[in-house]
Amino acid sequence: xxxxxxxxxxxxxxxxxxxxxxxxxxxxxxxxxxxxxxxxxxxxxxxxxxxxxxxxxxxxxxxxxxxxxxxxxxxxxxxxxxxxxxxxxxxxxxxxxxxxxxxxxxxxxxxxxxxxxxxxxxxxxxxxxxxxxxxxxxxxxxxxxxxxxxxxxxxxxxxxxxxxxxxxxxxxxxxxxxxxxxxxxxxxxxxxxxxxxxxxxxxxxxxxxxxxxxxxxxxxxxxxxxxxxxxxxxxxxxxxxxxxxxxxxxxxxxxxxxxxxxxxxxxxxxxxxxxxxxxxxxxxxxxxxxxxxxxxxxxxxxxxxxxxxxxxxxxxxxxxxxxxxxxxxxxxxxxxxxxxxxxxxxxxxxxxxxxxxxxxxxxxxxxxxxxxxxxxxxxxxxxxxxxxxxxxxx
Ligand SMILES: Cc1cc2nc3c(=O)[nH]c(=O)nc-3n(C[C@H](O)[C@H](O)[C@H](O)COP(=O)(O)OP(=O)(O)OC[C@H]3O[C@@H](n4cnc5c(N)ncnc54)[C@H](O)[C@@H]3O)c2cc1C
Ligand code: SF4
Ligand code: SF4
Numbered sequence: 001x002x003x004x005x006x007x008x009x010x011x012x013x014x015x016x017x018x019x020x021x022x023x024x025x026x027x028x029x030x031x032x033x034x035x036x037x038x039x040x041x042x043x044x045x046x047x048x049x050x051x052x053x054x055x056x057x058x059x060x061x062x063x064x065x066x067x068x069x070x071x072x073x074x075x076x077x078x079x080x081x082x083x084x085x086x087x088x089x090x091x092x093x094x095x096x097x098x099x100x101x102x103x104x105x106x107x108x109x110x111x112x113x114x115x116x117x118x119x120x121x122x123x124x125x126x127x128x129x130x131x132x133x134x135x136x137x138x139x140x141x142x143x144x145x146x147x148x149x150x151x152x153x154x155x156x157x158x159x160x161x162x163x164x165x166x167x168x169x170x171x172x173x174x175x176x177x178x179x180x181x182x183x184x185x186x187x188x189x190x191x192x193x194x195x196x197x198x199x200x201x202x203x204x205x206x207x208x209x210x211x212x213x214x215x216x217x218x219x220x221x222x223x224x225x226x227x228x229x230x231x232x233x234x235x236x237x238x239x240x241x242x243x244x245x246x247x248x249x250x251x252x253x254x255x256x257x258x259x260x261x262x263x264x265x266x267x268x269x270x271x272x273x274x275x276x277x278x279x280x281x282x283x284x285x286x287x288x289x290x291x292x293x294x295x296x297x298x299x300x301x302x303x304x305x306x307x308x309x310x311x312x313x314x315x316x317x318x319x320x321x322x323x324x325x326x327x328x329x330x331x332x333x334x335x336x337x338x339x340x341x342x343x344x345x346x347x348x349x350x351x352x353x354x355x356x357x358x359x360x361x362x363x364x365x366x367x368x369x370x371x372x373x374x375x376x377x378x379x380x381x382x383x384x385x386x387x388x389x390x391x392x393x394x
Contacts, residue, residue, distance in 0.1 A: 001055045002039055004031045008051035018046035068158040068220040071097045074171065075108035075120060076163055082116050085163030087123045087233035089226060092190055093161055094124040094234055099192045103127055107151060109144060111137040121242035124234050128244045133251045138259045139167045145174040146252045152179060154247065157221050159199050164225040172225050182216035183223040188230055204325065204348055228273050229331035272304045272321065276333045280306030280323055284339020284360060284379055288316040293383040294338055300390045306330065308346050324349035339379045342367030
């Protein structure tokens, strides 16, 4: 509830600029709260006259947090192969589970997946909740959301981690909405608040210029998505033991969403997110035809081609090659940055690469701050030399 106390309001207008939603106006020398107010409360402290009466509504829908226990990872599979991001989340989940002294579990849905359970256990899972049915062979928003929600309501995990893949990004908000809980997307760092045991979910905000740490203190489960290649898997240990649980769930029938066909992108020879070597080009390549040098070096090294948003926006290369905050997150062993300035939004997608080799004619370019090796020079001269050198060696 928010109200302006007319007797106290002097119409100074300070609250108008304090409102991030343009939801306050001044009419007849008094502040007026408009219909688009989200009741966020940000304006209250801006008023020096105590003229804004704000009462936070207590939710009567309180939950007993002590009922929630354990960490879950969504075991996303495609064509019956568990995606690498699942192993990465298990690596991170293992650390969190040990800190909270709770079990780490995977929810695996599909058909004919029995042989996958042991692999998941060797990568750190204590339990695998396995739901098999022919109808679950391919991802379906409706049935996967329905079954996942049933499982959460039965077993009550306190934390759920989901890969920020195309399907994960679709599934996570649906589950969060059904369970009336919070979701933090694209987390880059997760930790446990030692005092409260809450999950601290850190992600870039405001165009990557600052990091925001988000908590979900009142609701359970706490849900995060994490992009592929951000977290590291643990070394698998085939001697680890765990339990495979086949829960009793209602497999939804009369599904309105029908998957007719799945089509794979054929434009990439080597998948950008899986590549060990990436050669990426930026605006410093000068013009689209010079991108051939980037492609040639990638070919010689058996790597994939990356690009900055500037070159994608200019139409030099397809968006599927874009690396960065609004593109793909990559973590190759070697990343060549050719004619790339090193804007924070680009670094957000590639700075976890093991080795970064930057080629730029400006010795002060920010890319050199993150580069392992830097070559100050013209890409159009350096790249042909590198191609010649690697061709001679390989
Ligand atoms: C909300 C938001 C999201 C964004 N998301 C992304 C994203 O996902 N990915 C991304 O990449 N960007 C993203 N950007 C854009 C980002 O801010 C930069 O504008 C972009 O990364 C710059 O691309 P660039 O390095 O190719 O170009 P520039 O910044 O123009 O840099 C070109 C570099 O090439 C060098 N150079 C020029 N000629 C030569 C030569 N002959 N030889 C060697 N070096 C040369 C120059 O010294 C310069 O350092 C985003 C921006 C915003 C606001
Ligand atoms: S800041 Fe306070 S006094 Fe000034 S217009 Fe807003 S409500 Fe009124
Ligand atoms: S509560 Fe939030 S949205 Fe509403 S008027 Fe104040 S600042 Fe604006």
